[in-house]
């Protein structure tokens with residue numbers, strides 16, 4: 001029960017969430033498969049999956065974050081108790097409220113293509129971290145709306161140069177042909193939900209997507225680059241060329257991504273059918289609890305390029321893609337994790353994509369100016385993922 005995080009995701013029409021957090025005392029990774037989004041299936045009208053990349057903290061703020069987490073734990077405990085009381089005392093009423101909100105949000109999300117800047121939605125305040133929403137027009141981004149923000153968020157909003165700098169980096173990672181799949185670009189504050197980036201579809205047929213980048217986690221150039229590559233990995237593998245949204249889960253003979261049925265030749269279906277199918281039953285059982293998923297990862301760690309990749313096939317392929325792009329050498333060895341990277345190399349269009357990104361980021365120069373994350377360093381940072389930095393409050 002993290003109301004601010006919950007509301008933010010609810011506003012995006014989220015159906016399912018997975019993220020990585022860390023227990024700061026024991027310094028071990030903890031998977032949370034968001035049981036709090038399963039309060040009631042009735043509240044989910046739309047089928048949407050939210051894809052997060054873990055927040056990658058610069059080393060110098062780790063200690064600060066650990067201190068914050070102590071405070072946060074106390075707040076979360078208080079919030080949990082209070083929220084539980086609210087839910088148990090008025091469950092049916094809550095469901096109605098949630099249903100109403102999602103209905104509004106659907107309109108907001110899906111009809112943003114025609115949003116002319118008139119804020120008729122219920123959440124123009126940016127209280128869930130939103131700062132500025134842009135429409136993507138080829139090479140440029142055009143402002144759709146500024147959310148009503150104050151304080152630090154206002155400073156972030158006014159720093160349009162930073163917005164443009166981030167967008168420039170996005171263009172270096174996403175070639176025009178792939179960028180046409182993205183029609184919205186959101187600058188937001190990741191403090192509200194503990195994420196560094198996200199994507200979700202803005203068109204039912206998965207032909208258009210929104211990418212959000214947390215401006216407050218964008219100072220470290222390499223980590224920002226990693227976030228963008230990871231998020232692009234989602235759009236690359238979940239768009240309408242790869243996934244058919246018109247086929248329901250019950251009619252899907254291939255891997256069902258959550259947004260739709262993956263096509264037989266899609267990257268994600270190949271990855272899931274070749275490298276997950278034999279452990280799929282175990283995974284489905286394991287994913288219902290943190291300890292189960294941790295145990296699942298421990299048993300099959302040689303199958304995954306990062307721990308975060310074990311979250312689900314969607315995160316797996318985003319992490320494989322990020323590794324494929326950022327690692328200087330090719331696949332090393334015969335482990336399943338390496339076979340997944342080889343799967344990327346088996347597609348010439350993906351090799352071209354890798355070359356495009358690395359060329360734009362100065363990877364070949366081996367200079368200090370290279371913006372590519374160093375493999376291993378970001379993997380380590382990966383273990384400091386989403387720290388649930390939302391400020392818990394009940395209104």
Ligand SMILES: [Zn+2]
Nearest residue numbers: 051052053318
């Ligand atoms: Zn992701």
